[in-house]
Amino acid sequence: MPATPDYIRISDEIAADVRSGKYKPGDKLPSIAELCSQYKVSSSTIQLVFVRLEAIEAIRRHQGKGVFVTDPKTWLRKP
Template sequence: MPITADYIRIADDIVADIRAQKLKPGEKLPSITQLAATYKVSPSTVKQVYVRLEALRVIWRHQGKGVFVNDPAFWMREP
């Protein structure tokens, strides 16, 4: 069984939480430091998570304010 990179696994967890409506549009995500502690990974791994999710338009960043969940209608497609 192939091993999934930590940043992909964490990004998938966040997307799953959005799909399950545990995270709502406009909700602020944890800081890089907080998420790194939660998943027991390095901050650089969380940076990769946020870069991936931003590229997929799942999140948006507001400098000095944080990282926020985009409206799923903006990026989510039906499975």
């Protein structure tokens, strides 16, 4: 069975951190360089993480300012 790609694993971890309250709506996520260091992956992998999280509207990117968490109520599905 193939391993889960890093970008999926990391985006799932960040989404779980939002659900748990580690990151709150409006919080700025760590920089690409910080996330690369934390997860020991390339910047292109973190870019894929951001693309995936942006697709589900879990984050919003502001050029020159950073990446911010959106309100999970807008993107989390109810059980």
